[in-house]
Amino acid sequence: MDDWLIAIIKVVGIWVWVLLIAVVMTWVERRGAGLIQDRPGPNRAGPWGLFQPLADGIKLFTKEEIIPTKAQKFLYIIGPALFSLPAFSAYAVVPFGDKIILGGKEIILQVSDVNIGFLYILAIGSMAVYGVILGGWGSTNKYSILGGLRSTAQMVSYEVPLGLALLAVVFVYGTFSLRDISLAQQGTFLGFLPNWGIFKQPLGFILFIVAAYAEANRVPFDLPEAESEIVSGYHTEYGSMRLGLYLFGEYVNLVTISGTIVALYFGSWHLPYIDLGAYLGPISWGIVSFCIFFLKVAFFLWLFVWVRWTLPRFRYDQVMGLGWRGLIPLALFNIFITALFIQLTV
Amino acid sequence: MNQNPTPQTGHGTGDYVTVNIGPSHPAMHGTLRVIALTDGESLIKAEPEIGYLHRGVEKLGESLSYHQFIPITDRLNYCSAIPNNVSYEMAVEKLMGLEVPEKAQLIRVIMMELARIADHQVCVGILGVDLGAFTPFFYLIIQREEIYEIFEWFNGARLTNTFGRIGGVDADLPDDFEDRWNELKPNVRKANEETEKLLTHNRIWMDRTIGVSAFSAEDALNWGFTGPCLRACGVKRDLRKDEPYCMYDKFDFEVPVGKNGDVFDRYIVRMIEMEQSIKIIDQAYKLYKEMPADAPLMARVPKVIKPPAGEVYSALESPNGELGFFVKSDGSANPYRIRIRPPCYMIYQAFPELVKGELIADLVACLSSLNVIAGELDR
């Protein structure tokens, strides 16, 4: 098999896979809300309401498209596209399994093992803010503009602790590649802990996950679309599939973030204390590693849902305060400690 | 929704933007509208505009007979209709000089306290929703449904109960009230506990509510606050204690008092009041059981009510505060003038003061904590 054919299969495969997870996520979110809130949740469309996202999608596709007369048309149209494109492309550097050997050829389960994987995620991730700000600005609606501004401030602020937390990870593993980091998490740490990133970077993990929630605009950081304050925030004026892109892109972002968390801090496809790869054949290990990775991702996706239906929302100034006065000093401290530790041990 | 797109130039730092919040806005509880002058996220001025649910209730009352007006009172504070009914009935009874039988008074107390629980549940739940915590709302609403079932099975309607008649109540408590109540009581407590767990000591919740829209006791009295909002400011005033009606002086309960008058205190006062209401219902039901089964439920009331000419004001402690009815009679079968003194009307007029210098998010929190019900606000 040619390399380029494998690459295309991987790209298309992971694209479909991420989309599928994101689709199921919308269902999980609504059914999860039902579970937490003592009610059934959507259960009419298909078995257990599983086709609910499909129904939503069809409805949004066939709904009338409205471009508000006062909107700035170019920005209004380009907003959702700018939001969803980075979301779809960010997963490219995140692994989804170890490797699989087919026909004597070793295929790593990752679209592309870029040696600057981190930077790619940070760069692409911060593109999404343009979609939000342009959409909010182009709508020419005060709520939208407020939502867009909130989103910008929030994303820019939390990019810093996110990057700093990642920097500490780089200190520990000495590489920017997510695959290398994943591979390095095999075995045990200090003799009794799994050799996972979370045990080497506990503070870093907390910083990362908080910042990631803020980056994904999820509760408790869902200020850009805070329903009770600014109606629907930046997508107040959006209907039909443009809205669908915004809503859907959010879930794709969640998948990427969860994948990153698992790859960095939760040992990727490694199980604690046991190295399954040594017992299984190359093909079955490929599949099993993929399943392990997916289960871990599913847990973090569920965590997003869980948190969403549990916590209240922050206030704007509190979000900023937490970011600049709380997370960034902590992240700097974390880097300092990590550097010190490495300096002393090496 | 942006009816006033031109930005106004402010006196201070620069240009301010007018944001028109409502009347169709998720946090505006139906029909409220706040025109907010904002500087970025912070409020320079917030001017409430009301009247979007003005249905002419007072005028309507002048053309209805005394009994016909009771169903209209349901539609004032629709979160808890029963205190409205009772307050109006008490006003007419006062005008006619009627003495309501004790058993009827006890039934009224039981039902009013149930309504108080239901009202506070909705208020706390909505406060949660407006601050982004959806789940407590669902926990509270399930128990509220149970309370509704008691109402429904007592007088046929879930929401608009048209409870009681002038001179007493029309029906006795059904026989299995005790079973139902014993079933409901732990559930209400459990829902409250869940809510407390989810909210009260939640760091985000505390940050969002403590110190937000704090109000001093003097200001509160000056603005005419009553009810939980006044008590949250630290004034121990409760008509149930201060001007007892319906045998409230026979019950042992506490009046919770806050300190700062902020959103958190209002929330806590409401949570404690629910517990106290459960206590009151227990005591009232105990007293009720001691009454003979054939004790009268109605005073002697003529079929067509024609109170003597005169004017009275009678108030009771509704879940929101002092709910008063001023009834003026000219001796005919229709009231000459009915004036309703809704509690949240007085509270909501201080809204610009309450949110001065806060952020937009606080405006929402403050509004929900005041429990402004458009039906009684605009009448």
Added chain:
Amino acid sequence: MDLKNRVEQCLGPENLVVAMAECQGDLSVEVPKRSILDVMRLLRDTPGLGFNFLSDVFGVDNLDLNKPKKRPKKKTEEGEGAEEAEETAEKESLPPRFEVIYLLLCLERNERLQVKVRVAEDDMEVDSLYSIWKASDWPEREAFDMYGIRFKGHPNLKRLLMWDDFPAYPLRKDYPLEGQGEERHLIYDD
């Protein structure tokens, strides 16, 4: 000493009591319109009274009460002019059409008092209590909205419940319950 005597003692010496009435234990005192502010200050600050809480302010239209009762309606066409003349003659002798009622409350002793002011149709201006109690803000606006009674010194006297250019005063007795078709320009002319 009961409340009636205390109020009389407080307001009597300065001739501020026009009339006093009691109905089912509710004491109401009518005071002259021009001195409403003084009365309120007195009621609030006098030690034995201390009415420090304004519960409500509202208007009452006494049009129907003032009418002579059971006047036979003449249906004759010629009688119209005479009727009008009769009406104007009646109007002059009638007591002022509107009342503004203030509900006061003493928090210490839990006593309530109604203070009344009569407002004639040709002089619809009363002093606003906003400088004493801010609680009178919206109730006064509502009285203006519903009856057209103007409150002098109110900081923001405009319509409260009806929209700004509503042409009538709906709670007046001569305004029909179902309105006079004000909806039309709002709904259909859009």
Added chain:
Amino acid sequence: MATEAYNGGGWIATKLEWLINWGRKRSPWPLPYGTACCGIEMMCALAAGYDMARFGAERPSFSPRQADVLIQAGTITLKMAPVFKKIYDQMAEPKCVISMGACACTGGVFRTYSTLQGIDKLVPVDIYIPGCPPRPEALLQALLMFIEKTEKSHPIIHKKYSDLLVGT
């Protein structure tokens, strides 16, 4: 004549129509315009006891652009009427109006100077729910009626010219 012979949609068009209708009927995002007492009952219908979300009517969209079903629960006063009309106009097709409660349908008990006597004076109403206020079950039934109505609609094929004019 081709046009005369053409009185069905053909397989692809009808199936596509079925699919579109299926999507629309299973995902009626409501715009809960709860102004008065009925709003509380609507809340109950959204909440755990009755759970409108079962029918996909979740995610209450307070932005009219995103909503499919306008649930007018409660009185519309004359002061509110222009706002309400604007909200309706801002909604994207296909839209459905559920008039919940006596006040929204006819003005109810409030036959007064300030109340709009029925929202059908302003906007076309698809489904009326009587009652003051209606029980949450009635709202659920209205949703079922919405589903029925959607099933019968023809988003692609217009069999008659009158359908084109009136809309379905």
